Amino acid sequence: MTGWTDWFARRTWAEPGWTVDELVAAKAGRTVSVVLPALDEEATVGGVVAVVRPLLGSLVDELVVVDSGSTDATAAVARAAGARVVSREEALPDVAVRPGKGEVLWRALAATTGDLVVYLDADLVEADPAFVPALLGPLLTAPGVALVKGFYHRPLRLGEHDAVRDGGGRVTELVARPALAALRPELGGIVQPLGGEYAGTRELLESLPFAGGYGVEIGLLLDTLDRRGLDAIAQVDLGVRKHRHRSLRELGVTSAEVLGAVLRRSGCLDGASQPDAGSDRLTQFVPVGGHWLPEDHGVAAHDRPPIREYSARR
Ligand SMILES: O=c1ccn([C@@H]2O[C@H](COP(=O)(O)OP(=O)(O)O[C@H]3O[C@H](CO)[C@@H](O)[C@H](O)[C@H]3O)[C@@H](O)[C@H]2O)c(=O)[nH]1
Numbered sequence: 312m313t314g315w316t317d318w319f320a321r322r323t324w325a326e327p328g329w330t331v332d333e334l335v336a337a338k339a340g341r342t343v344s345v346v347l348p349a350l351d352e353e354a355t356v357g358g359v360v361a362v363v364r365p366l367l368g369s370l371v372d373e374l375v376v377v378d379s380g381s382t383d384a385t386a387a388v389a390r391a392a393g394a395r396v397v398s399r400e401e402a403l404p405d406v407a408v409r410p411g412k413g414e415v416l417w418r419a420l421a422a423t424t425g426d427l428v429v430y431l432d433a434d435l436v437e438a439d440p441a442f443v444p445a446l447l448g449p450l451l452t453a454p455g456v457a458l459v460k461g462f463y464h465r466p467l468r469l470g471e472h473d474a475v476r477d478g479g480g481r482v483t484e485l486v487a488r489p490a491l492a493a494l495r496p497e498l499g500g501i502v503q504p505l506g507g508e509y510a511g512t513r514e515l516l517e518s519l520p521f522a523g524g525y526g527v528e529i530g531l532l533l534d535t536l537d538r539r540g541l542d543a544i545a546q547v548d549l550g551v552r553k554h555r556h557r558s559l560r561e562l563g564v565t566s567a568e569v570l571g572a573v574l575r576r577s578g579c580l581d582g583a584s585q586p587d588a589g590s591d592r593l594t595q596f597v598p599v600g601g602h603w604l605p606e607d608h609g610v611a612a613h614d615r616p617p618i619r620e621y622s623a624r625r
Protein backbone atom coordinates (compact mmCIF):
# COMPACT_ATOMS: atom_id res chain seq x y z
CA MET A 312 0.00 0.00 0.00
CA THR A 313 2.39 2.67 -1.12
CA GLY A 314 2.04 5.62 -3.41
CA TRP A 315 -1.72 5.98 -3.34
CA THR A 316 -2.97 5.96 0.28
CA ASP A 317 -3.00 9.76 0.61
CA TRP A 318 -4.63 10.03 -2.81
CA PHE A 319 -7.26 7.47 -1.78
CA ALA A 320 -8.22 9.56 1.27
CA ARG A 321 -8.40 12.77 -0.80
CA ARG A 322 -10.02 11.56 -3.98
CA THR A 323 -12.43 8.75 -3.00
CA TRP A 324 -16.07 9.55 -2.35
CA ALA A 325 -17.45 6.54 -0.43
CA GLU A 326 -20.86 8.11 0.21
CA PRO A 327 -21.63 10.51 -2.63
CA GLY A 328 -24.34 12.75 -1.21
CA TRP A 329 -24.84 15.51 -3.75
CA THR A 330 -28.42 16.28 -4.70
CA VAL A 331 -29.28 16.86 -8.33
CA ASP A 332 -30.23 20.47 -7.50
CA GLU A 333 -26.83 21.09 -5.90
CA LEU A 334 -25.09 19.68 -8.95
CA VAL A 335 -27.21 21.69 -11.37
CA ALA A 336 -26.21 24.83 -9.45
CA ALA A 337 -22.55 23.74 -9.53
CA LYS A 338 -22.60 23.42 -13.32
CA ALA A 339 -22.16 27.19 -13.54
CA GLY A 340 -22.70 27.28 -17.30
CA ARG A 341 -20.97 23.97 -18.07
CA THR A 342 -22.81 21.41 -20.18
CA VAL A 343 -22.98 17.62 -19.79
CA SER A 344 -23.19 14.84 -22.41
CA VAL A 345 -24.08 11.28 -21.42
CA VAL A 346 -22.84 8.68 -23.91
CA LEU A 347 -23.81 5.00 -24.12
CA PRO A 348 -21.71 2.84 -26.47
CA ALA A 349 -23.90 -0.01 -27.69
CA LEU A 350 -23.35 -3.12 -29.77
CA ASP A 351 -26.43 -5.34 -29.93
CA GLU A 352 -27.85 -4.28 -26.58
CA GLU A 353 -31.59 -4.26 -27.39
CA ALA A 354 -32.33 -6.12 -24.16
CA THR A 355 -30.81 -3.51 -21.84
CA VAL A 356 -30.18 -0.19 -23.61
CA GLY A 357 -33.76 1.03 -23.08
CA GLY A 358 -33.46 0.55 -19.32
CA VAL A 359 -30.20 2.51 -19.15
CA VAL A 360 -31.60 5.37 -21.25
CA ALA A 361 -34.73 5.41 -19.06
CA VAL A 362 -32.81 6.13 -15.85
CA VAL A 363 -30.88 9.04 -17.40
CA ARG A 364 -33.77 10.53 -19.38
CA PRO A 365 -35.39 12.35 -16.37
CA LEU A 366 -32.15 14.35 -15.95
CA LEU A 367 -32.30 15.70 -19.51
CA GLY A 368 -32.79 19.45 -19.51
CA SER A 369 -31.40 19.91 -16.00
CA LEU A 370 -28.21 18.07 -15.03
CA VAL A 371 -27.80 16.43 -18.44
CA ASP A 372 -27.80 18.44 -21.67
CA GLU A 373 -27.62 15.59 -24.18
CA LEU A 374 -28.11 11.83 -24.04
CA VAL A 375 -26.58 9.95 -26.94
CA VAL A 376 -26.37 6.26 -27.80
CA VAL A 377 -23.48 5.63 -30.18
CA ASP A 378 -24.37 2.51 -32.10
CA SER A 379 -21.39 0.29 -32.76
CA GLY A 380 -22.75 -1.60 -35.78
CA SER A 381 -25.66 -3.36 -34.08
CA THR A 382 -27.71 -5.78 -36.13
CA ASP A 383 -30.52 -6.00 -33.58
CA ALA A 384 -33.10 -3.37 -32.54
CA THR A 385 -30.67 -1.40 -30.31
CA ALA A 386 -31.13 1.88 -32.23
CA ALA A 387 -34.93 1.70 -32.31
CA VAL A 388 -35.19 0.76 -28.62
CA ALA A 389 -32.79 3.55 -27.59
CA ARG A 390 -34.66 6.13 -29.67
CA ALA A 391 -38.01 5.04 -28.26
CA ALA A 392 -36.62 5.39 -24.72
CA GLY A 393 -35.61 9.01 -25.40
CA ALA A 394 -31.97 9.02 -26.56
CA ARG A 395 -30.47 10.56 -29.67
CA VAL A 396 -28.92 7.70 -31.63
CA VAL A 397 -25.82 8.20 -33.76
CA SER A 398 -24.06 5.46 -35.69
CA ARG A 399 -20.28 5.27 -35.41
CA GLU A 400 -20.06 6.22 -39.11
CA GLU A 401 -22.25 9.30 -38.62
CA ALA A 402 -20.22 10.38 -35.61
CA LEU A 403 -17.12 10.94 -37.74
CA PRO A 404 -18.19 10.46 -41.37
CA ASP A 405 -14.88 10.93 -43.17
CA VAL A 406 -12.86 8.48 -41.04
CA ALA A 407 -13.05 4.76 -41.86
CA VAL A 408 -14.48 2.75 -38.97
CA ARG A 409 -12.35 0.30 -37.02
CA PRO A 410 -14.00 -2.25 -34.73
CA GLY A 411 -14.10 -2.07 -30.94
CA LYS A 412 -15.44 -0.25 -27.92
CA GLY A 413 -12.70 2.39 -27.69
CA GLU A 414 -13.44 3.36 -31.28
CA VAL A 415 -17.04 4.35 -30.46
CA LEU A 416 -16.08 6.21 -27.27
CA TRP A 417 -13.51 8.17 -29.33
CA ARG A 418 -16.01 8.90 -32.12
CA ALA A 419 -18.59 9.95 -29.52
CA LEU A 420 -16.44 12.97 -28.73
CA ALA A 421 -17.01 14.18 -32.30
CA ALA A 422 -20.78 13.60 -32.03
CA THR A 423 -21.34 15.47 -28.75
CA THR A 424 -20.60 18.92 -27.36
CA GLY A 425 -20.78 18.76 -23.54
CA ASP A 426 -17.96 20.25 -21.48
CA LEU A 427 -18.22 17.11 -19.34
CA VAL A 428 -18.77 13.65 -20.79
CA VAL A 429 -20.24 10.71 -18.86
CA TYR A 430 -19.83 7.21 -20.30
CA LEU A 431 -22.18 4.40 -19.24
CA ASP A 432 -22.20 0.86 -20.58
CA ALA A 433 -25.43 -0.05 -22.36
CA ASP A 434 -25.50 -3.62 -21.01
CA LEU A 435 -26.22 -2.56 -17.42
CA VAL A 436 -28.98 -4.54 -15.74
CA GLU A 437 -31.15 -2.62 -13.26
CA ALA A 438 -29.18 0.58 -13.97
CA ASP A 439 -29.23 3.04 -11.09
CA PRO A 440 -30.46 6.64 -11.60
CA ALA A 441 -27.84 7.78 -9.07
CA PHE A 442 -24.89 6.78 -11.29
CA VAL A 443 -24.79 9.95 -13.41
CA PRO A 444 -25.12 12.48 -10.55
CA ALA A 445 -22.49 10.65 -8.49
CA LEU A 446 -20.00 10.51 -11.38
CA LEU A 447 -20.46 14.25 -11.99
CA GLY A 448 -20.09 15.24 -8.33
CA PRO A 449 -16.29 15.43 -8.11
CA LEU A 450 -15.96 16.97 -11.59
CA LEU A 451 -18.40 19.75 -10.70
CA THR A 452 -17.28 20.39 -7.13
CA ALA A 453 -13.62 19.39 -6.65
CA PRO A 454 -11.12 21.67 -8.41
CA GLY A 455 -8.44 19.79 -10.35
CA VAL A 456 -10.44 16.59 -10.91
CA ALA A 457 -10.64 15.69 -14.62
CA LEU A 458 -11.54 11.96 -14.63
CA VAL A 459 -13.96 10.18 -12.27
CA LYS A 460 -14.25 6.39 -12.12
CA GLY A 461 -17.17 4.55 -10.55
CA PHE A 462 -16.64 1.60 -8.24
CA TYR A 463 -19.16 -0.92 -6.98
CA HIS A 464 -20.01 -4.39 -5.83
CA ARG A 465 -19.98 -6.69 -8.85
CA PRO A 466 -22.09 -9.83 -8.46
CA LEU A 467 -21.30 -12.67 -10.87
CA ARG A 468 -24.81 -13.52 -12.04
CA LEU A 469 -25.18 -17.22 -12.76
CA GLY A 470 -28.89 -17.15 -13.57
CA GLU A 471 -31.89 -14.95 -13.01
CA HIS A 472 -31.93 -15.56 -9.24
CA ASP A 473 -28.43 -16.86 -8.57
CA ALA A 474 -25.25 -14.82 -8.13
CA VAL A 475 -21.83 -14.99 -6.48
CA ARG A 476 -21.47 -11.87 -4.35
CA ASP A 477 -18.49 -9.82 -5.55
CA GLY A 478 -17.55 -12.65 -7.93
CA GLY A 479 -17.69 -10.38 -11.02
CA GLY A 480 -14.97 -8.30 -12.61
CA ARG A 481 -12.80 -11.27 -13.59
CA VAL A 482 -10.57 -9.36 -16.03
CA THR A 483 -10.32 -6.55 -13.51
CA GLU A 484 -9.09 -8.79 -10.72
CA LEU A 485 -6.98 -11.26 -12.73
CA VAL A 486 -5.40 -8.97 -15.34
CA ALA A 487 -5.92 -5.24 -14.86
CA ARG A 488 -5.21 -4.72 -11.18
CA PRO A 489 -2.18 -7.07 -11.11
CA ALA A 490 -0.77 -5.38 -14.25
CA LEU A 491 -1.16 -1.95 -12.67
CA ALA A 492 0.39 -3.17 -9.41
CA ALA A 493 3.43 -4.38 -11.35
CA LEU A 494 3.84 -1.48 -13.76
CA ARG A 495 2.04 1.58 -12.30
CA PRO A 496 1.57 0.98 -8.55
CA GLU A 497 0.37 4.59 -8.11
CA LEU A 498 -2.91 3.44 -9.70
CA GLY A 499 -3.33 0.59 -7.20
CA GLY A 500 -5.97 2.54 -5.26
CA ILE A 501 -8.41 2.56 -8.18
CA VAL A 502 -11.02 -0.04 -7.24
CA GLN A 503 -12.51 -0.57 -10.71
CA PRO A 504 -9.94 0.46 -13.34
CA LEU A 505 -11.96 -1.21 -16.13
CA GLY A 506 -15.43 -0.05 -15.15
CA GLY A 507 -17.40 1.36 -18.06
CA GLU A 508 -19.11 4.02 -15.90
CA TYR A 509 -16.92 7.11 -15.70
CA ALA A 510 -16.86 10.80 -16.51
CA GLY A 511 -14.23 13.23 -17.74
CA THR A 512 -13.76 16.76 -18.91
CA ARG A 513 -13.92 17.17 -22.66
CA GLU A 514 -10.70 19.12 -22.40
CA LEU A 515 -8.93 16.02 -20.98
CA LEU A 516 -10.63 13.39 -23.15
CA GLU A 517 -9.91 15.25 -26.39
CA SER A 518 -6.22 15.45 -25.47
CA LEU A 519 -5.70 11.69 -24.91
CA PRO A 520 -5.21 8.75 -27.30
CA PHE A 521 -7.98 6.13 -27.15
CA ALA A 522 -7.12 2.42 -27.31
CA GLY A 523 -9.38 1.00 -30.00
CA GLY A 524 -10.89 -1.93 -28.13
CA TYR A 525 -11.44 -2.92 -24.51
CA GLY A 526 -8.09 -1.37 -23.54
CA VAL A 527 -9.70 2.06 -23.67
CA GLU A 528 -10.45 2.46 -19.95
CA ILE A 529 -7.06 1.38 -18.65
CA GLY A 530 -5.38 3.46 -21.37
CA LEU A 531 -7.27 6.60 -20.30
CA LEU A 532 -6.28 6.01 -16.67
CA LEU A 533 -2.60 5.55 -17.48
CA ASP A 534 -2.49 8.54 -19.81
CA THR A 535 -4.32 10.77 -17.33
CA LEU A 536 -1.83 9.78 -14.64
CA ASP A 537 1.13 10.48 -16.90
CA ARG A 538 -0.12 13.81 -18.23
CA ARG A 539 -2.11 15.27 -15.32
CA GLY A 540 -0.95 13.40 -12.21
CA LEU A 541 -2.87 11.20 -9.78
CA ASP A 542 -4.90 14.04 -8.27
CA ALA A 543 -6.67 14.59 -11.58
CA ILE A 544 -8.34 11.19 -11.00
CA ALA A 545 -11.15 10.57 -8.49
CA GLN A 546 -13.50 7.67 -7.73
CA VAL A 547 -17.04 7.41 -6.36
CA ASP A 548 -18.92 4.50 -4.83
CA LEU A 549 -21.91 3.70 -7.03
CA GLY A 550 -23.25 0.83 -4.95
CA VAL A 551 -23.92 -2.25 -7.08
CA ARG A 552 -23.40 -2.81 -10.79
CA LYS A 553 -24.89 -5.73 -12.68
CA HIS A 554 -24.20 -6.40 -16.33
CA ARG A 555 -24.32 -9.08 -19.00
CA HIS A 556 -21.43 -11.48 -18.49
CA ARG A 557 -19.26 -12.67 -21.34
CA SER A 558 -17.79 -16.15 -21.64
CA LEU A 559 -14.30 -16.92 -20.39
CA ARG A 560 -13.15 -17.20 -24.00
CA GLU A 561 -14.54 -13.76 -24.90
CA LEU A 562 -12.85 -12.35 -21.81
CA GLY A 563 -9.57 -13.76 -23.12
CA VAL A 564 -9.78 -11.28 -26.01
CA THR A 565 -10.76 -8.47 -23.62
CA SER A 566 -7.73 -9.35 -21.48
CA ALA A 567 -5.41 -9.28 -24.48
CA GLU A 568 -6.65 -5.79 -25.39
CA VAL A 569 -6.32 -4.55 -21.80
CA LEU A 570 -2.81 -5.97 -21.47
CA GLY A 571 -1.77 -4.55 -24.85
CA ALA A 572 -2.92 -1.05 -23.84
CA VAL A 573 -0.89 -1.29 -20.61
CA LEU A 574 2.23 -2.60 -22.35
CA ARG A 575 2.09 0.04 -25.09
CA ARG A 576 2.11 2.65 -22.31
CA SER A 577 4.85 1.04 -20.27
CA GLY A 578 7.75 0.92 -22.70
CA CYS A 579 7.24 -2.84 -23.13
CA LEU A 580 5.93 -2.39 -26.68
CA ASP A 581 7.03 0.58 -28.72
CA GLY A 582 3.62 2.23 -28.54
CA ALA A 583 4.88 5.80 -28.83
CA SER A 584 6.54 5.42 -32.23
CA GLN A 585 4.30 2.57 -33.42
CA PRO A 586 0.72 3.08 -32.23
CA ASP A 587 -0.18 -0.37 -33.65
CA ALA A 588 2.60 -2.23 -31.79
CA GLY A 589 1.71 -5.60 -30.30
CA SER A 590 -0.06 -8.69 -31.53
CA ASP A 591 -3.44 -8.24 -33.16
CA ARG A 592 -4.26 -11.97 -32.94
CA LEU A 593 -5.03 -14.31 -30.07
CA THR A 594 -5.21 -18.05 -30.58
CA GLN A 595 -7.46 -20.01 -28.24
CA PHE A 596 -7.92 -23.78 -28.22
CA VAL A 597 -11.38 -25.32 -28.26
CA PRO A 598 -12.28 -28.97 -27.75
CA VAL A 599 -14.08 -30.36 -30.82
CA GLY A 600 -14.88 -34.06 -31.15
CA GLY A 601 -12.08 -35.15 -28.85
CA HIS A 602 -9.48 -32.82 -30.42
CA TRP A 603 -8.19 -29.39 -29.43
CA LEU A 604 -8.55 -27.03 -32.37
CA PRO A 605 -6.95 -23.59 -32.61
CA GLU A 606 -9.37 -20.69 -33.01
CA ASP A 607 -7.98 -17.36 -34.11
CA HIS A 608 -9.42 -14.07 -32.79
CA GLY A 609 -8.74 -10.48 -33.77
CA VAL A 610 -7.40 -8.21 -31.01
CA ALA A 611 -7.62 -4.40 -31.19
CA ALA A 612 -3.95 -3.53 -30.69
CA HIS A 613 -3.95 0.09 -31.78
CA ASP A 614 -4.55 3.54 -30.34
CA ARG A 615 -6.52 6.31 -32.00
CA PRO A 616 -4.66 9.64 -31.72
CA PRO A 617 -6.12 12.34 -29.46
CA ILE A 618 -9.20 13.47 -31.34
CA ARG A 619 -8.12 17.08 -31.01
CA GLU A 620 -4.89 16.41 -32.97
CA TYR A 621 -6.81 14.32 -35.44
CA SER A 622 -9.26 17.12 -36.21
CA ALA A 623 -6.38 19.57 -36.60
CA ARG A 624 -4.68 17.33 -39.21
CA ARG A 625 -7.80 17.05 -41.36
O1 LIG B 1 -17.25 -3.18 -30.15
C1 LIG B 1 -17.91 -2.87 -29.15
C2 LIG B 1 -17.87 -3.61 -27.96
C3 LIG B 1 -18.65 -3.20 -26.88
N1 LIG B 1 -19.45 -2.11 -27.01
C4 LIG B 1 -20.30 -1.68 -25.87
O2 LIG B 1 -19.46 -1.38 -24.76
C5 LIG B 1 -20.13 -1.70 -23.54
C6 LIG B 1 -19.27 -2.64 -22.71
O3 LIG B 1 -18.98 -3.80 -23.48
P1 LIG B 1 -18.97 -5.26 -22.87
O4 LIG B 1 -18.64 -6.19 -23.95
O5 LIG B 1 -20.21 -5.46 -22.08
O6 LIG B 1 -17.77 -5.15 -21.85
P2 LIG B 1 -17.31 -6.15 -20.69
O7 LIG B 1 -16.93 -7.46 -21.23
O8 LIG B 1 -18.30 -6.12 -19.61
O9 LIG B 1 -15.98 -5.36 -20.25
C7 LIG B 1 -15.68 -4.55 -19.11
O10 LIG B 1 -14.32 -4.25 -19.23
C8 LIG B 1 -14.00 -3.56 -20.43
C9 LIG B 1 -12.48 -3.40 -20.48
O11 LIG B 1 -12.02 -2.32 -19.77
C10 LIG B 1 -14.73 -2.23 -20.44
O12 LIG B 1 -14.47 -1.61 -21.69
C11 LIG B 1 -16.22 -2.44 -20.27
O13 LIG B 1 -16.87 -1.20 -20.18
C12 LIG B 1 -16.46 -3.24 -19.02
O14 LIG B 1 -17.84 -3.50 -18.86
C13 LIG B 1 -21.47 -2.32 -23.93
O15 LIG B 1 -22.45 -1.32 -23.87
C14 LIG B 1 -21.25 -2.76 -25.36
O16 LIG B 1 -22.42 -2.81 -26.15
C15 LIG B 1 -19.48 -1.38 -28.17
O17 LIG B 1 -20.19 -0.38 -28.25
N2 LIG B 1 -18.71 -1.78 -29.21
Ligand SMILES: O=C(O)[C@H](O)COP(=O)(O)O
Binds near residue numbers: 466505
Ligand atom coordinates in the same frame (compact mmCIF):
# COMPACT_ATOMS: atom_id res chain seq x y z
O1 LIG C 1 -14.48 -5.84 -15.84
C1 LIG C 1 -14.25 -7.06 -16.01
O2 LIG C 1 -13.41 -7.66 -15.35
C2 LIG C 1 -15.03 -7.76 -17.11
O3 LIG C 1 -16.10 -6.94 -17.46
C3 LIG C 1 -15.57 -9.09 -16.70
O4 LIG C 1 -16.58 -8.88 -15.76
P1 LIG C 1 -17.42 -10.15 -15.17
O5 LIG C 1 -16.45 -11.07 -14.54
O6 LIG C 1 -18.34 -9.48 -14.16
O7 LIG C 1 -18.17 -10.74 -16.32
